[in-house]
Amino acid sequence: MDFASPINITLADTGYSAYSQNPVAVGLTSLVTALVGLLAYLSYTPSVDKKAPALLTTGTTPFIGSFEYLQRQWTFWRKARAQSRTGNFSFWLGKHHVVGISGPNARKVFFETPELEFTSGQALRAFGLHFVPPVPGIFKPGFHKGRSYFIRRLYELHKTEHLVRYLPSLTRDARLGFEALDENSTAVADTSGVCCRIVFAQDCRLMCTDEIADDPKLFDRVLGYYEFLQSAHSLYNVPFPWLPSVSYVRRRYVRATLIRIMTGLLNKRIKEGTAGKDDAMSMLLNHGDREDWIIEFLISVLFISPGNSRVLGGHMLNIMAMHPRWQEAIYDEIKAATAAHSRNSNTAATLIDHLDSLPLEAWESSFPTLELCFREAIRMWTAFGMVRLNISDKAIPISGSDEVIPPGSWVVYNSTEAHYSPELYPEPTKFDPERFLEGREEFKKEPYGFLGWGAGRHPCPGVRWAKLQMIIIVAYALARFRWISCDEHGRPIKPALHRKELDDPRATAFGKFYCKYVPRE
Numbered sequence: 001m002d003f004a005s006p007i008n009i010t011l012a013d014t015g016y017s018a019y020s021q022n023p024v025a026v027g028l029t030s031l032v033t034a035l036v037g038l039l040a041y042l043s044y045t046p047s048v049d050k051k052a053p054a055l056l057t058t059g060t061t062p063f064i065g066s067f068e069y070l071q072r073q074w075t076f077w078r079k080a081r082a083q084s085r086t087g088n089f090s091f092w093l094g095k096h097h098v099v100g101i102s103g104p105n106a107r108k109v110f111f112e113t114p115e116l117e118f119t120s121g122q123a124l125r126a127f128g129l130h131f132v133p134p135v136p137g138i139f140k141p142g143f144h145k146g147r148s149y150f151i152r153r154l155y156e157l158h159k160t161e162h163l164v165r166y167l168p169s170l171t172r173d174a175r176l177g178f179e180a181l182d183e184n185s186t187a188v189a190d191t192s193g194v195c196c197r198i199v200f201a202q203d204c205r206l207m208c209t210d211e212i213a214d215d216p217k218l219f220d221r222v223l224g225y226y227e228f229l230q231s232a233h234s235l236y237n238v239p240f241p242w243l244p245s246v247s248y249v250r251r252r253y254v255r256a257t258l259i260r261i262m263t264g265l266l267n268k269r270i271k272e273g274t275a276g277k278d279d280a281m282s283m284l285l286n287h288g289d290r291e292d293w294i295i296e297f298l299i300s301v302l303f304i305s306p307g308n309s310r311v312l313g314g315h316m317l318n319i320m321a322m323h324p325r326w327q328e329a330i331y332d333e334i335k336a337a338t339a340a341h342s343r344n345s346n347t348a349a350t351l352i353d354h355l356d357s358l359p360l361e362a363w364e365s366s367f368p369t370l371e372l373c374f375r376e377a378i379r380m381w382t383a384f385g386m387v388r389l390n391i392s393d394k395a396i397p398i399s400g401s402d403e404v405i406p407p408g409s410w411v412v413y414n415s416t417e418a419h420y421s422p423e424l425y426p427e428p429t430k431f432d433p434e435r436f437l438e439g440r441e442e443f444k445k446e447p448y449g450f451l452g453w454g455a456g457r458h459p460c461p462g463v464r465w466a467k468l469q470m471i472i473i474v475a476y477a478l479a480r481f482r483w484i485s486c487d488e489h490g491r492p493i494k495p496a497l498h499r500k501e502l503d504d505p506r507a508t509a510f511g512k513f514y515c516k517y518v519p520r521e
């Protein structure tokens, strides 16, 4: 054979036909192969422990699973519980196997089992700043005495020393927030909008940096990003985390932008030094913490802290407007607190000037009626799915049944079950703060009957600040104005319109509500 002569190989020699070279045919074949592969991947269901609660048989869609869980949480929950022999049930969300539990025994398992991990629950939420998995390092337990870096540093920022240092700035934010309303000639306010700005400014100061709160342009920009994150939802990304969606991409973009902004502020602080600056950013730097953790802490806290409070501030003012009896009782409480604790001796001082001078102890101990109303508001508000992941390799027994939460499965408990139970809260849709007074307390009939601040292994670490913040905001609002329910044009409306929508897929979103505000002094 002459190896030097050129070799002519025809298509026929290779065994390929001219058809297989056609680009359209090649494209079609690849597409069909990809589709078959995708269908095979989607239809593969991992096996789960046989003792897992029975799978729901109705309302499920191939590949997606029980999508109604994301769309109408409470309706889904009630239907699923009614189908179940034990009150517990299983369902799929894409490839996530989820166990729903109900009843007091199951509640105990949910809140007390150490292997049920909190942060991974984000994987079943369709919104927010975090994209889990993986769980960011700052949220992993074991940084200090079993706690994560995030929780450890959060508690430090809520110590008396830090709160006392920041109190004048925090009360000034509330005072200025309501003073700004004076210029509004229509005298109708979107209460959530007003309180949201105050809450966010205060949170920036106490747990991040004054630099954001003191720069109006930067403040509006950063607040805009967080408001987007609190409301942008990509429900389909729960069953299919890899599915491209506009909302998902925008959430990623906003997160990257926030990291960029925070990195800029941190680098500036490192360059200028922390001397004379007492804010959270300096505190974390002075601890010698990793810079990437500091940035993750600062951007996370501005999402987590206002999550509930920004809604509840406005909601509390709506409640005051709906219940003038409570509004006046709290107004009297404000006058009594300032009379007893004001450090302002100026005879011309207004009620608001006196509030400016209250010490921390007075803020935290002089408002029992306001705290009672806040507790009832939280009871009605904390009505959504709480989620954990069984991170162990063992099945966790659900006490009171012969069922288990399999390893690697998610478990959800909807706190509406407890907070709107007629046994624990007679007439549950009625705003009735007195249910928490001694002699009633019907919610104590069952363990974990009140879940407003979480419970068991994951109680809310922000409770001290959240209460103080709400007391400050409501006190300044009521000291200055009388609040009256109305629509956006100032026309009176039925108070019943102000309520939480239990089926809203956006757990932390709350509609716009309006109030008239009439100056007191």
Ligand code: HEM
Pocket: 118, 119, 154, 304, 305, 306, 308, 309, 312, 378, 382, 386, 387, 451, 452, 453, 454, 455, 457, 458, 459, 460, 461, 462, 463, 465, 466
């Ligand atoms: C009125 C305001 C607030 C309410 C009603 C509230 C409610 C709750 C509830 C019910 C939980 C438990 C969730 C669960 O078990 O799945 C929780 C946990 C948590 N809250 Fe709050 N919260 C509020 C304010 C705050 C604030 C101001 C912060 C931060 C400064 C905060 C930080 C957290 C964190 C980090 C957790 C998770 C704890 C853990 O991982 O163990 N919360 N909160």
